[in-house]
Amino acid sequence: MANEHILRAFDRDLEAVQAMIMRMGGLVETALADAARALESRDEVLADQVRANDAAIDLLEEQVNTECARLIALRAPMGTDLRTVLSVMKIASNLERCGDYAKNLAKRSKLLADLAPLPEAHGSLKRMSRQVSLLLKDALDAFIARDAGLAAEVRLRDHEVDQMYNAIFRELLTHMLEDSRKITPAMQLHFIAKNIERVGDHATTIAEQVIYMTTGQLPGDARPKVDAVLGQGGQG
Amino acid sequence: MANEHILRAFDRDLEAVQAMIMRMGGLVETALADAARALESRDEVLADQVRANDAAIDLLEEQVNTECARLIALRAPMGTDLRTVLSVMKIASNLERCGDYAKNLAKRSKLLADLAPLPEAHGSLKRMSRQVSLLLKDALDAFIARDAGLAAEVRLRDHEVDQMYNAIFRELLTHMLEDSRKITPAMQLHFIAKNIERVGDHATTIAEQVIYMTTGQLPGDARPKVDAVLGQGGQG
Incomplete structure (x- = not known):
């Protein structure tokens, strides 16, 4: 990156898309943190802001998709390059869903405002929310660094989130x-x-895409799943 | 389609991918119907079958992605063609998630086997499940027929599912x-x-992709959402 002139046109375009992904990631992290804060402090104004800000995340996903389609049409990437573009679109789609969840958390916090608090449960939720934000952050760091090792670690740590749930x-x-x-x-x-x-x-799915980008293979369904007798984690 | 010889290479490839999508759709519909049946009759053997069959759906999604990547690399589609390929990948990803939900329903039916039944709720769930299966079927029919009108109808009918929920x-x-x-x-x-x-x-997302494929525009977030005072539909 020291010498921009030797970058291929494809890499330049890809960097622009990656910058959009990181902007999306930043907005999603903020939305999740704000939603958690709105929940804790029963701050309805903040909850409304989270809901309103989701439109910016949706728009960025559309821009990523448009830009990736343009990149494919214009640069006709093959092999690893093509795999990267397709993974980037999947990552954007997963981030957009995370934004939706933050928006839903914010909606819930408004409903909770009128109900009796359950202090212990709130503490557990806060810890889980912190853990998940960290997972998402690490999944995106793994994406930028093309770090399959960190991505594999994210997959394992989602196991702990399932246990917390x-x-x-x-x-x-x-x-x-x-x-x-x-x-x-x-x-x-x-x-x-x-x-x-x-x-x-979704952080795990992003991590899996990073593994796909770097190794060409999606990790098998070896992903650990916890099934408690009641209330099972994962896609329940 | 009467005269195969005048089909472009792209169209031939696309037809093969569409056949995979329809096979995925068929497997998902069966999985959902079987999961609902296993739930009603507390049939653990059937529930195990649904869980085992999910691997075939996952594999098909991978094949669709591989085939689409090959198609993009080989045929360098532009404009509508490129949009179609990208939509097909999104549709496959949504179908794969539906398969996961069917698998989860099957897991639940095993947990329910030891619990007291709630007959009225079971009836409502069955109606909702039938309605959703129909939505998914119509979304896939809209995809094959490139019928934006039917796709728009699917979006509206998901509103009823949210109300049932x-x-x-x-x-x-x-x-x-x-x-x-x-x-x-x-x-x-x-x-x-x-x-x-x-x-x-997910049926709604598939319908939205059909609208995108046919019109070049994703429908705005005009999608109706019901927020009951408690228990809101959609991505909650």
Whole structure:
């Protein structure tokens, strides 16, 4: 990158698309952090901002797709280059979904405002949310650095997120069984937990695309899955 | 299609990929129907079959992606052709997710086997599942016929699925509030309802890709969304 003149036209175009991906990633990370904050502090104004900002993420995905289509048509990439462009489109699509989840978290925080709080569950959710944000950040770092090792680590760490989700599910179930007044807020917190867990799944899919880009092979379905007796992680 | 000799090489290749998509669609429809049947009759053998058959759907998605990448590299499609190939990949990715949901439904039916049944909720779930299967079928028919009108109709009908989901959510909540012994089975049925609702979302995404392929524009976010006071449809 020291000498821009020796970069191929394809690489220049790809860098522009990668910059869009990183901008998307930044917006999604902010949205997730803000949604978590809005949830904790029951800040409806912040929740509204998260919802409004999702449009910018959607627009960036469209721009990535347009730019990738242009790149394919213009540069006719083959082999690794083509694989990279297709992976970039998949990564954009996964980031867009993460943005949707952040928007949904923000919607939920408005619903929760009128319900009794369940302080212990909120603590667990906050830890899970922090863990997932870190996963997403590392998945995107792995993408930029083409680091298949870091990507493989992200896949493994999503296992821990699934375990955190299972623990929260059991915790919420216990609350509901103990006190029927907690059923409604616990159901809302369960939605929230599930949304956060899904962001972890998308971070994993991004990591898998990085492995595909760098090795040419999607990792097999060796991805660890936890099935608790109740409340199973993953695509449930 | 009467005279194969006048088909362009691109069209021939595309037809082969479309045949894969339809095979995927058929497998997903079967998986969803079998998962619903396994759930109703608590048939664990059938549930195991659904789980095992998901590998074939995953494999087809990989084949579609490989074939599309080959098609792009070999034929260098532009304009509408390129848009079509990219949409086909998105459709395959959405079908693969639907397969995952069917697999998850099958897993759930095994968990439910030991829990008290909630007959009314089962009836509602069955209706919702039938509606979603029909949506998926119509979305794929719209794809094959390049029928933007049918695709637009699928988007609207997903609105009804969201409403069905909201009704089921409220129904389950009522059960839980009435009788704490129903909390655990109701939570499992809620997972199931959410999974089915998500298949509807994916059918909608497929319909949106059909609109993109035929008109060059993704429909705006005019997609109707129902937010019930509790339990909102869509990406919750």
